[in-house]
Amino acid sequence: MTSISRASSSGEPDATRDAARPRRPVEVGRQSTGAPANSRDLDGGTGAGPGVRAPGGDLLRLTNQPSAGGSVEIEAAVHTPSPSDMTGSRRIAWHLLRRFNRRDTLVRQRPMEGIVNMADVRERARRVLPRAVFDAIDGGATDEVTLRENRAAFHRIWLRPRPLADIGHRDISTTVLGQRISMPLMLDPCALARVCHPGGEVAVARAAGDAGTIYAVASSSGHPLDQIVEAATQPLWYQLYMPSDREALEPLLDRIECAGFYALCVTIDSAVLHKRERDLHNHLTLPLRLSGRTMLAAASRPRWSFGYLLGGLSRGQRIEIGGGFRAVEAISRTVKEQAPVTFADVQWLRKHWKGKLVLKGVMRADECRQILDLGVDGIVISNHGGRVLDGVHATIDVLPEVVEAVEGRAEVFIDGGIRRGTDVVKALALGARACLIGRPYLFGLAVGGQAGVSRVLEILRAEIEQTMALAGCVTVADIDSSLVHVSGDRQRSPG
Numbered sequence: 001m002t003s004i005s006r007a008s009s010s011g012e013p014d015a016t017r018d019a020a021r022p023r024r025p026v027e028v029g030r031q032s033t034g035a036p037a038n039s040r041d042l043d044g045g046t047g048a049g050p051g052v053r054a055p056g057g058d059l060l061r062l063t064n065q066p067s068a069g070g071s072v073e074i075e076a077a078v079h080t081p082s083p084s085d086m087t088g089s090r091r092i093a094w095h096l097l098r099r100f101n102r103r104d105t106l107v108r109q110r111p112m113e114g115i116v117n118m119a120d121v122r123e124r125a126r127r128v129l130p131r132a133v134f135d136a137i138d139g140g141a142t143d144e145v146t147l148r149e150n151r152a153a154f155h156r157i158w159l160r161p162r163p164l165a166d167i168g169h170r171d172i173s174t175t176v177l178g179q180r181i182s183m184p185l186m187l188d189p190c191a192l193a194r195v196c197h198p199g200g201e202v203a204v205a206r207a208a209g210d211a212g213t214i215y216a217v218a219s220s221s222g223h224p225l226d227q228i229v230e231a232a233t234q235p236l237w238y239q240l241y242m243p244s245d246r247e248a249l250e251p252l253l254d255r256i257e258c259a260g261f262y263a264l265c266v267t268i269d270s271a272v273l274h275k276r277e278r279d280l281h282n283h284l285t286l287p288l289r290l291s292g293r294t295m296l297a298a299a300s301r302p303r304w305s306f307g308y309l310l311g312g313l314s315r316g317q318r319i320e321i322g323g324g325f326r327a328v329e330a331i332s333r334t335v336k337e338q339a340p341v342t343f344a345d346v347q348w349l350r351k352h353w354k355g356k357l358v359l360k361g362v363m364r365a366d367e368c369r370q371i372l373d374l375g376v377d378g379i380v381i382s383n384h385g386g387r388v389l390d391g392v393h394a395t396i397d398v399l400p401e402v403v404e405a406v407e408g409r410a411e412v413f414i415d416g417g418i419r420r421g422t423d424v425v426k427a428l429a430l431g432a433r434a435c436l437i438g439r440p441y442l443f444g445l446a447v448g449g450q451a452g453v454s455r456v457l458e459i460l461r462a463e464i465e466q467t468m469a470l471a472g473c474v475t476v477a478d479i480d481s482s483l484v485h486v487s488g489d490r491q492r493s494p495g
């Protein structure tokens with residue numbers, strides 16, 4: 001669907017800015033959120049209400065457009081917010097936070113100083129974000145067994161280096177669905193980006209572009225699609241949650257195609273509401289409104305609060321720290337209205353979406369043949385970072401059997417717990433084409449905006465390069481199964 005303008009020296013297409021460019025012009029100032037009217041975001045906000053002026057300054061209006069299949073669009077007239085837009089307690093909060101924020105200069109000027117790995121980014125983010133927001137990103141479902149296991153499983157895989165290999169001219173780039181990226185690492189779709197930092201998805205798209213890799217934009221993004229596409233210099237994927245209103249789907253696909261997204265990434269693992277107990281304990285509700293509890297949290301994290309107040313967040317992206325479970329229940333209701341993604345849906349999508357089609361959330365081998373028969377181009381082995389169904393295997397444990405079942409008919413990607421360059425190399429050795437990360441870049445975003453995401457990618461790139469070199473690999477093609485040994489007693493699951 002998207003044209004690729006330049007060929008690399010290897011003869012493979014480069015992932016260029018042009019590839020991410022809209023084929024047809026997108027109406028500026030009247031851009032779809034990309035999310036269908038009743039779409040839920042399990043991990044983020046729901047759509048804004050009609051005619052909302054967000055405290056941060058965006059004028060948002062929801063319009064129901066019969067011509068677009070009844071889908072809801074947001075008109076956003078962004079203007080520079082100022083305290084004169086605010087009234088009462090919000091105005092006082094603005095002035096107080098500005099004062100606090102000025103004192104926070106050390107963190108602001110060198111937000112990424114001293115950060116050398118993903119654990120550091122997470123720890124710094126914990127200090128920057130209000131607890132409920134940090135937990136909403138960091139946490140997993142129920143007992144968080146899968147969340148921990150995603151990480152632990154990498155520690156059962158051992159590298160077997162080839163120290164005598166000639167590692168003269170190394171190249172860690174690879175191709176993903178026909179597009180060259182600078183390293184085998186991409187950015188997962190994640191809601192809440194704009195809650196982490198006002199730069200939100202625009203900052204992430206810029207950082208991904210600078211790093212020469214692909215960003216999968218979540219359907220519940222905090223910025224209008226045209227702004228994200230405009231910021232991107234590399235191809236983007238669009239992550240889709242299947243709406244229950246299938247009528248809305250065709251016009252939505254059309255808009256995604258018009259906006260210039262290269263691949264459609266359909267999340268299949270979130271048919272019903274998750275149970276995240278950290279969120280329940282924190283009384284996390286969506287959307288966030290100013291309340292006593294919120295103000296308290298804001299006072300403890302002035303930099304975040306200042307950015308949040310000034311950030312022009314639409315109400316849809318706000319999450320409520322106070323106020324009990326009401327909004328969670330509201331989301332729960334919305335989620336219950338969603339139909340799970342079925343094989344028939346995938347077949348329908350394959351018929352109507354001409355670009356690359358990726359399924360995110362595959363966790364077993366025996367469904368692969370049917371998926372592949374439907375013409376899917378890529379599979380993301382994912383358990384949603386342990387955020388949806390607890391007690392499922394670590395993704396890296398499932399990788400070998402899925403790769404075996406796929407038999408090279410599609411590209412296999414993996415996410416979940418990837419925090420080191422060694423993790424990426426291990427995943428590639430077990431058959432993955434590339435890896436994706438979620439939380440690490442959100443934490444980088446929270447700490448340093450675009451620069452924070454860039455720093456995260458820079459650290460991981462250096463680790464991948466170093467691991468490959470020390471393991472004796474010149475290119476990703478040199479990474480094969482002989483490079484790893486899997487220890488532990490995990491039985492291969494049937495299928």
Ligand SMILES: Cc1cc2nc3c(=O)[nH]c(=O)nc-3n(C[C@H](O)[C@H](O)[C@H](O)COP(=O)(O)O)c2cc1C
Pocket residue numbers: 041042043044136137138150188189190191192218219220239267360382383384385386387415416417418436437438439440442
């Ligand atoms: C805060 C947050 C929001 C997320 N939102 C989405 C989403 O909207 N759609 C989706 O398919 N996955 C979403 N995910 C899951 C990620 O795409 C990805 O599967 C997961 O984060 C990978 O694990 P990792 O965080 O350990 O890297 C989200 C994850 C987080 C942490």
